[in-house]
Amino acid sequence: MTSPAPAVPPSRNVGGDAGVTAAIDIGGTKIAGGLVRSDGSLAAAARRATPRGVDGDGVMAAVEEVVAELARDEAWARVRRCGIGSAGPVDASRGTVSPVNIGAWRDYPVLARTGAALAAHGARVPTVLVGDGPAMTAAEHWLGAARGHDNALCMVVSTGVGGGLVLNGRLHPGPTGNAGHIGHISVDVDGEPCVCGARGCVEAIASGTSIARWALAQGWQPDAGATAGADRSAAGVAVAARGGDPIALAAFDRAGRALAAAVAATATLVEVDLAVIGGGVAAAGETLFGPLRAHLSSYATLSFVQGLEVVPAALGTDAGVIGAAAAALELL
Structure with a gap:
């Protein structure tokens, strides 16, 4: 390169x-x-x-x-x-x-x-x-939601959680191409093991797989009258949350809090002013973004990160x- x-x-x-x-x-x-x-x-x-x-x-x-x-x-x-x-x-x-x-x-x-x-x-x-x-991140900076921003974090929240950084107007992939891999920041030092070998990673809490697993472990069921083919994925949890299911709402609140902690930590470290979030879980819309933004104010407390904005990704498939x-x- x-x-x-x-x-x-x-x-x-x-x-x-x-x-x-x-x-x-x-x-x-x-x-x-x-x-x-x-x-x-x-x-x-x-x-x-x-x-x-x-x-x-x-x-x-x-x-x-x-x-x-x-x-x-x-x-x-x-x-x-x-x-x-x-x-x-x-x-x-x-x-x-x-x-x-x-x-x-x-x-x-x-x-x-x-x-x-x-x-x-x-x-x-x-x-x-x-x-x-x-x-x-390069795509969103070029043509999407991060266009015009010199310092931004872009994230994919899907089966896993990944990300990238724009710093001083340029993509910052790092020496090996992995800089910004926010999914493996630990936000719960005593949390459950992550597939990467660490504990309490964002991915272990906020990925689609993790949201669904946690909800099911808490007793959530897709639909009391549903068949065996009912949607037991994070998308199904999102549907239930929009319907007011308390376990589903708690699952997305937990995910939003983990994302908020990681986004705030990143912003505090490198002073990004924008976080763009895409991926399948972000398709839940305000079911995810609502708790994320609500919890962000508890973590982004220093003066230089209080204006941090969180927006959905603009580009699609x-x-x-x-x-x-x-x-x-x-x-x-």
Whole structure:
């Protein structure tokens, strides 16, 4: 990965014909790709399910299929760079990934393998790797809710909890591409163990999986008359909370409090003035944002963080692909 360019937003980081950026978004359920124009619009898109029950090269085969499909589009001739955003942990300094939700990849050389796939279709271009949290952050800073903010925290609250930082007007991925991984800040030092090995992490309290697990453990049921196929996920808990179910409301209050503590701690440490929150759990809207904002005032107490604003993410399902492209435009 090359040294960062001067501190300007990605949309102004290139002049003249910026060409097209190939972007790959790698997650536990899907691998998406796109050819992204310099204004952030998609010239082409491709998608594959993330393979299960295969080895590392079997997963890589899906990435190669996405690249091959993109290469059939006429815009491929204008590809000038490539960005990869991957579930983490990632190690951008070595070009490897070890995603918690892709067990077949441990220290997998995804940067080199993707570069080879690009070259096989005639695109020998510089390529950068970042975590999916920083990628989402790059997208929101470029075109979304963090646009125009020089210091912001962006978070994905979904099956897990991740995030990224914009500091002094630039994406700050850190040396390995994992900076801003707020899901593994401990907000309860005596809390339950997290999958990462620590205790009381934000992810262990506020992820969709954790919200649903806690609610069920407290006796919540989706619907007294529901069938076995009833929604027992965080989305189901959100529906119950909107209906006034006390356990469901408590589950989201608990999650909002954990998020508030982590957001306030981050703002106090690096002086961000905006927190953007996206992901599946954020789709609950005020069911999540209401308690989060209410608890934030108890944690963001110092004068320089009292104005901290919390807003929903603006970009939708293409945020991962757009973010991988935005990271490439800014970092290469």
